Amino acid sequence: MTTALHWFRRDLRVADNLGLHAAARDHGKVYGFYLFEDRALRDPAMGAPRLAFLLDSLDALRRNLAERGGQLLWSRGEAVEELLRAVALTGARAVTCNFDGEPAGHARDLLVRRALQAQGIPLRAWKDDVLHDAREVLKADGTPYVVFTPYAKAWRALPKPSPVPAPRLQPVPPLPQPPLPTLAELGFRLETEAEIPRGGERTGRDRLGEFLSQPIHHYKDQRDFPALDGTSRLSPHLAVGTLSPRTVYAQAVAAIEKKPQHRLQGETFITELIWREFYRQILWKFPHVEHGAFKPAYAALAWENNPAHFEAWCQGRTGFPLVDAAMRQLNRTGWMHNRLRMITAMFLTKDLLIDWQWGERYFMQRLVDADLASNNGGWQWSASTGTDAQPYFRIFNPNRQAERYDPEGRFIEKYVPEAASPSYRPIVEHDRQRLKALALFKRL
DNA sequence: TTTTGAGTTGTTCGA
């Protein structure tokens, strides 16, 4: 029996964790390790809400590992240095992790792998955060899909990996370890009125059970109404890995099988899981999307970028009730309903004529479920800047969207009680802005 | 190589 170090990144769970499972199987004794990377903490897109959710989830992981005889170690710094230190400290013979397909994460892993190898320590990575990665879902000519529907068809046709159980760990000698850092120690602070959801593997599993017990069977019909609890709300858990996509998929399929008369409702939820993997493979194969339009020609769009308008959008003071309600939901809870993400993104780009990347960064700073690939994909879709994007002339009318998806104004009332007062006025005129946006795109 | 069908989530206009 030997000792391994499992490097947790965005897989903060014990159950159905392929890298951790393999570490326990091949080595027996496993220390967990989490690194607060200086690079990530300095990133202007980093935000307090997601860090708060992460810290809560890490603490749950720490307790979970301790109960099983393992231990979670942590440090802060730069990856190569800290991994070498952790390996020396624990006497680990191997480091395991789960594959990270974000450009910065991948570059970091290459450096760490090389440094560890020089010490004779292998870094082994598993495909864990998707059911199918970019190597598996390819067109007949071997190139990746850039259109969703055929991608989804190919994805569905593949045999699915099954969840693995939580591993049995051999006890490890405990090492001295300070308590996890607080948000303030990491240099972040939540707004006073913030209501951040609880993290942790258990919370994720409970929410999954709740969603699959009923809402999934009405998903297609109810998911577009922000006043209802019609969406899964699993995104924060999938983002930090307190839930595994294999587990979510397997249990969702089981729930659908139990009520075949509602199959279409549940399949619509599966489609959302496929979107998540679609955008991951887009980011992996086309990493330039992180810093600009999928199609380079769209970089030339002449956005107005009015800072006062951007500020009004951020604060939920545009005078468009559903847009403002949505932004206030984001600011207060760290989460925004899916349809509202489209509406607010479309409004920023097509009504305020502000660069989608401004909005993308704001969402990253504010969302508990902040995820580079999904957020970037969603924004490019709304801004019509890439393949498979929304056609540019298909512009949401925020008030028509409100009539349709918040017909009784219940959601608006919750966040924008002043919407009925005479002083509440739109900062722009939708019809006019719409024509300007059309002209902007037509000029390309 | 060529051809054909299709592409998450809408809105507006005019009959």
Add this chain to the structure above:
DNA sequence: GTCGAACAACTCAAA
């Protein structure tokens, strides 16, 4: 009030 067409071509995927 309802309904179909226009919005604008373009590129992707697959046969």
